Amino acid sequence: MLEHDAPPLERELPGDYHLRCARDADDLERVGDLCEAVFAGEDVRGLLVPLFTHHPHTRLGDLLLVTERHSRQVVASLSLIPWTLELGGVPVPAAEMGIVATAAAHRGRGLQQALVEQFRERMRQRGCLLSHIQGIPHFYRRYGYEHALPLEGGLRLALPQALQPSHPPAHLAHPLAGTSAAGFRLACQADWPAIARLHRETARALAMRSVRDPETWDYLRERTPHSDMRCEDWLLTGADDEAAGYFRLPAQHFGDELTVNEASHLDFEQARATLAHLAHLADERGKPGLRLNLHRTSTLMRLARDLGAEDLGDYGWQIHVPDFAALLERLAPLLERRVADSPFAGLTREVRIDTYRRTIALDFRDGRVLAARDLGATEDLAIRIPANHLTQLLFGWRSREQLAREQPELQVAPTEKMLVDTLLPKVEGFLYTIY
DSSP, X not given: OOOOOSOOOEEEETTTEEEEXXXXXXXXXXXXXXXXXXSTTSOHHHHHHXXXXXXXXXXXXXXXXXXXXXXXXXXXXXXXXXXXXXXXXXXXXXXXXXXXXXXXXXXXSSHHHHHHHHHHHHHHHHTOOEEEEOOOTTGGGGGTOEEEEEEEEEXXXXXXXXXXXXXXXXXXXXXXXXXXXXXXXXXXXXXXXXXXXXXXXXHTTOSEEEOOOHHHHHHHHHTGGGSTTOEEEEEEEOTTSOEEEEEEEESSXXXXXXXXXXXXXXXXXXXXXXXXXXXXXXXXXXXXEEEEOSOTTSHHHHHHHHTTOEEEEEEEEEEEOSOHHHHHHHTHHHHHHHHHTSTTTTOOEEEEEEOSXXXXXXXXXXXXXXXXXXXXXXXXXXXXXXHHHXXXXXXXXXXXXXXXXXXXXXXXXXXXXHHHHHHSOOOOBOOOOOO
């Protein structure tokens, strides 16, 4: 399904280079060749080809590449991977920047800068209000990206710690005793509707989350088993073998531990049994322990912390918001709910946020957002939040108070602090992938 809905793109670059979007399967293979050279030892081709051949939401126009004119060799690439994110239940179209690669001999020549410029144009065509990337440290700050959602890190649990739940009180002598589960088994194709249901129920607890529509679930079921993103899917089953919970073990991950990168909501006893089962799997496979890359309020994470797990900290999704006014206007229903549930119910006034470069005005009347406007380069001393910190506040990564302690540029008048905290509180967010 090699669909291409982008306007034709042909752009000459200085130094004998040519920028365009992918046209056919041959281009996919050539970008795959580049990725094999750049990411030695990683099967990026195994992600690239199915993603741009079978994923329901990508198009060939989303894959950008640079060729050297005289050799016709692909020497740089960058892609737009479309997501839908939800913040407080409000859907937001988003664009992941991925498959970023430049051949070693062609670095330092502005090729990625040109690709990023074209990526932003593609974002505009797609109607995407933000971009996110699993990027290397610091590099993407030059393009306006800021760490704003948890990605990697999580908890590391040694086997002796993980096995503690397998020695419960006498009345719970078996790891599954006292739970609603009968056992564990590998999931099969017929289990995917139940896994999708359990995932939806789990994601509802997150204020910031990714959306998997039915077509995306079909892609995960049919294509990821043959890609770099393949996972081993396990079910926690009830007495009638129905799915009571699930967890996923990725084939590719950081660290030597047995890694869990997705899990459904579990009650305490289910989580205790699951950690014991994971520990036995890790022991059988010669792994030194467990690594949990899950949202931090999940029961598995909470129990692991209680058992003495090492906190690895959070590496983050890096996020860029090209137009804060447009995003805030999209988030108007969420802002209105937050105001309605606060001491500011019925708010009627203009709220200005000065990012030091531009000022964003939110026009409230009777608690409703009438408009979000970009006023350009004006100065307002009441609420001054640099753009990178505004990104972190928008996605709940940090609270205003946390950021203000670390960043003296974030300056909010005392009479405005409660309002900023109402509109932009710290929340729990996590993105489970869509490929």
